[in-house]
Amino acid sequence: xxxxxxxxxxxxxxxxxxxxxxxxxxxxxxxxxxxxxxxxxxxxxxxxxxxxxxxxxxxxxxxxxxxxxxxxxxxxxxxxxxxxxxxxxxxxxxxxxxxxxxxxxxxxxxxxxxxxxxxxxxxxxxxxxxxxxxxxxxxxxxxxxxxxxxx
Numbered sequence: 832x833x834x835x836x837x838x839x840x841x842x843x844x845x846x847x848x849x850x851x852x853x854x855x856x857x858x859x860x861x862x863x864x865x866x867x868x869x870x871x872x873x874x875x876x877x878x879x880x881x882x883x884x885x886x887x888x889x890x891x892x893x894x895x896x897x898x899x900x901x902x903x904x905x906x907x908x909x910x911x912x913x914x915x916x917x918x919x920x921x922x923x924x925x926x927x928x929x930x931x932x933x934x935x936x937x938x939x940x941x942x943x944x945x946x947x948x949x950x951x952x953x954x955x956x957x958x959x960x961x962x963x964x965x966x967x968x969x970x971x972x973x974x975x976x977x978x979x980x981x982x
Contacts, residue, residue, distance in 0.1 A: 841878070846870060854972075890917075
């Protein structure tokens with residue numbers, strides 16, 4: 832009887848105020864929103880804990896660029912965090928190009944209770960979804976998984 836190799840991946844949508852985190856299933860096939868953290872002094876230890884507890888093999892961070900393909904203002908801070916995270920977790924952190932993932936995540940979360948999408952006054956009055964950044968991280972991670980598969 833054979834065994835299945837379990838490979839869990841962690842996705843990160845790095846922002847100046849909040850950082851969304853997603854995890855893959857154990858087969859490394861599907862990405863799911865996990866948590867949203869404040870980007871503060873506790874961020875590194877929070878993510879280190881997830882990496883250890885979930886036995887993460889690889890970390891995938893969204894690579895933030897502007898419409899011209901150049902690094903945007905948050906990219907430098909994200910790169911600094913990537914280096915620190917690799918050093919502390921001893922896990923490789925790779926970039927996956929993110930492009931409008933927050934907008935995609937917003938669209939997924941902007942459904943009315945009847946399942947339809949809303950763009951009128953009611954949609955504007957809704958409270959923002961607390962897991963929006965985690966959903967963006969899941970989109971980034973799923974893109975990586977779909978493109979690179981199990982590595």
